Amino acid sequence: MSSGVKKERGGLFSGAILRQASWDAVRKLSPMQQVRNPVMFVVYIGSIITSCVAIHSVATHSGAAAEELWITVWLWFTVIFANFAEAAAEGRGKAQADSLRKSRKDTPARRLSAPKRDAKAEMTSASQLANGDLLLVEANEVIPSDGTVVEGVASVDESAITGESAPVIRESGGDRSSVTGGTRVLSDYLIIQVTAKPGETFLDRMISMVEGARRGKTPNEIALGILLAGFTIICLLAVATLQPFSVLAAQLAHRGTAVDVTSLVALLVCLIPTTIGGLLSAIGIAGMNRMVQANVIATSGRCVEAAGDVDVLLLDKTGTITMGNREAVAFHPAPDIPAKRLGDMAQLSSLTDETPEGRSVVKLAKREFGIRERDMHALDAVFVPFSAQTRMSGVDIGDRKIRKGAADAVGRFVRELGGDVPKQLLECATDISRRGGTPLMVAEGKEALGVIELKDIVKRGIKQRFADLRRMGIRTVMVTGDNPLTAAAIAAEAGVDDFVAEALPESKLKLIREYQSQGRLVAMTGDGSNDAPALAQADVAVAMNTGTQAAKEAANMIDLDSNPTKLIEVVETGKQLLMTRGALTTFSVANDVAKYFAIIPVIFATTYPQLSALNIMHLNPHTAILSAVIFNALIIIFLIPIALRGVQYRAKPAAVLLRDNLLIYGLGGLITPFIGIKIIDVLIGLAVSGIHG
């Protein structure tokens, strides 16, 4: 199932979604649904009132019946269109959730009594599993629940979750130990310890997230909702008081009548911000969906919104800024040491080093000096693995101690044995660092042999992304364990704003706290267990799906593609969500001006016909109100694509974005309805004259 939740950008409105949304739009007319949105609830109540008035007029054969009926019909359309927008947004999520649901079957599970393959096993089902249970999963079986691998190495097909068809390796210990329920073991076996309660697995959370079921209102959405509600209340007052005002005006002018109820409701519906009110929840749902399409699962709408506010991005150097692997590019032997000996020892120390760096050393030795791989067992060599304390690795062959590692670490090793590192070699190492490379010193016993130059490869296009971020006012900070010189060179090459060198796991946490105390919002990505505290502290924390369970628990977003550069897209999606909300709010409020010019000259015409001077659109007085109401309803439909796709996003400074959006949505919002209402009025005029021949 390679489709998964992968991008389906083409299908903004697939036929099935549209059909479902149309049906849902009508179903959402229940008062229980409507009362949740104060703006649309006012329209809803208004429509009920005008319906009653229209029915009464029809029953009493009043002359205004036709006009009232038409206005009523379009008021109901306004409500239905808003429902439709929400339903369409939800529909897209539902389609994605359905495809996920297919992988969530009640799979059988083999529960073990002890973490051994041959331990006593009992058969049960995924829904019966408890947190902490041990499971055995053999090849071609579906992993029943989320968990951590405690034994075994296996290739796992995770396409059901990530949409990525290439299998991934899962093994105990380290950063590749977490498995997700619903994925399939392809080869070998795994013993896993369950880390989730039934119904709360990652897959469950993901389904409810894309369905929008768990989508609580976000802080900014609540604040905007309050402002819109306040605006609605004052419009309600402004329109409700017009009734007594018009009575008094008629009394003082000795002519005319009070404004009728249908016209007042129509005016009210046109004035309250129905456009943004009707689209507000659709915008929020669509924002979450855009994250899903980017293969990022957010645990709440709140963090999607926070992503737009981020000021600082903490980026790991490796994997984010540079390609994961450094490559050995040159051997720099110490004075009086033949280059070939350095190559020989370097290769020897790297033979059991399975890291990409280690393999590249072997490769370089072969290329430069034609040194073949040797069998470690034949040499009777003992491998000394890398540790964070020694920061070296190597081999012991008899009493020969061959070491390779950070220049200062190997230097200390040499001096402890009574040797010394030649000054030229130290200079050479410093020089490599300055150029952005990583020097690895090689020593045999107390003799420093030389330096291997490793080079980081900065990802293509990353510099441009950072420049874009800078233009948006976002600071990029590279975090690396490298020494300051290396870090500075790479920072310069990649174009980040700042860097932290020789970072320890806890330095990220410290850095985040420091930025936060300055009032900044920080985003970061992480995968390892030692990233968890920092992820928990960050405002926006994206965990790699390949990462440990602890990292995923601490983060508020999970990137299924496990692509650290995705953080930038996350920020952009957050910004786009807020921009869309702002743009449609501005548009909605700016629309009101034209509607006034359409309606006011008409409703007071009996008392003050002079007000027709305000009818600058030259609308037909009999259809002006209807035209405004129709425009008000149709604009919701026209704006649904913008609400769902989001407004166009460009990396520009705030002042420029503001100016551009203000022109498009502010000025556009002011002018569009003048044209739209006029066109609708002309069309109604044509239709009416058509009917009457």
Place this chain on the structure above:
Amino acid sequence: MWYDGWAQLAFLLAVLLLAAKPLGSYMAKVFQMQRPPLLGRIFGKAESAIYAMAGLRPDDQQDWRQYAVACLAFNTIGFAFLFILQMVQQHLPLNPAHQAGVGPALAFNTAASFVTNTNWQNYSGETTMSLLTQMLGMTVQNFLSAATGIAVMAALIRALAAKGTGKLGNFWVDMVRSVLYILLPIAVLLSVVLASQGVVQTLRADVTVHTLSSSAVAGGAAETKTAATQTIAMGPVASQEAIKELGTNGGGFFNANSAHPYENPNGLTDFLEMLAMLLIPAASCFTFGEMISDRRQGHVLLATMTAIFIVCAALCFTFEQQRNPLFPSIVGQHHTALAAGGNMEGKELRFGPANSAIWTCIATGTSTGAVNSMLDSYTPFGGLIPMWLMKTGEVIFGGVGTGLTGMLITAMVAVFLCGLMVGRTPEYLGKKIGAFEIKMVSLAILIPPALTLIGTAVASVTPSAVASVGNPGPHGFSEILYAMTSMSNNNGSAFAGLNGNTDFYNILGGLLMLAGRFWSIIATVALAGSVAKRKASPPNVGTFPTHTPMFGVILAGTIALISGLIFLPALALGPIAEGLMQVVH
């Protein structure tokens, strides 16, 4: 002449801006608790003595609840004192004209009016109030209501500058320092200058004089001529006049307010009084800039106020300099060497239409409400301008303290409406605008218009209220709408024409003034409390810029949009209908 208004406007604004900047910096020192230069030496001991007497520790910081409670308690006492003082004035000294006690409805309205800095007057000062009431009641409240506005402003500015403390300062200290270091010194200076120009200042009884003209009494064939007498009311006017303008109060000693020659005798006093109304509100913008350590933020607010003011004043004097179309053409309304021309009905000859129009825009924009001409006689569109200026929530300079407060709140609405468009949660001065802030901002912005609408609606359906209307047609509706707008927004400007001294208007108006003032203050102080708790995020190129001309345009647009959207239908039934009728005429 066409340049008459422009020249006066330009000169006034030039002097204003020159004077406002140093005053603003000085005020910032006062509210940052530094020792003000010069006056600190003169009043420093007095200040400490006041704190010692009141048992007050000036370093005690209040949170928003404490600040709001102190403010409300203080004003409640002030209200009760003024209410009782009016009703028992006949038993008290300094009542040379033997004024009777004021009835409870009018006393309620007047007490509410002066405590709220509205200074709506349903009475004639010279025939209702004793000199003691004028001095101890009106003049004292002129100081205290102005200081209350300034204190609330200081609290809000401190909140915006605060770094997560949640503390707003100390209300009592702010009151003492506003009066002692700002209002009192300037008022004393202005009183002396006004008195030197002929504004009266005396405790003597009113004078009865024999006039030169005599009234002719027709009696059969013979005409007997008897010498006429006139009672000239006097009192401690200069001292009240200074703070009336400086504190944007506007309640006149005399019924004729600043059209009366004893309140405003000549061009110089007229100019100084206009300047006094604008002075503290304009200076507050500089105070704001200094206190938040970003002067540009204050400049953009001041520029926005000034730009809107220039447009309004220019429109107003242009309308008033035109001839009244209802007069037959035989009535000369042209400008000549001896006459200003234009719509001179209800205007003082010594001021003319241009000056009167500018004055009116200042008085309504600044929440003063003082008049030097009769607004009921303005052209429909000329009268629309001051009505709209009040409906903006009085932020075009606005009242002392309240003007800047209102502008800051409007700025937050503007930031919230447009700020999302840059793709960040809206923030003003680095402070995020969340749900609570928006709730309080909405309350503060929407309460006065809501009160105006409700008040006008209630009056519209109350026959006794409609009976007070002085004119038929749209003008009559304007009279009610103007009165309700003026009271709900705590302005006090009167359109006249409407008989306000009825139980209906006294009681409804009093309630509107109290609600308009104190609900807004509570919302503002609560807003300040929440803002003060937030940490400010440092600005960068990705944040919404609020110091640019573009923000000024957005701010002006927000002001126009909010007030326009709420009131356009109501205005259509009043001045707009009347104006269009005259055009058709």
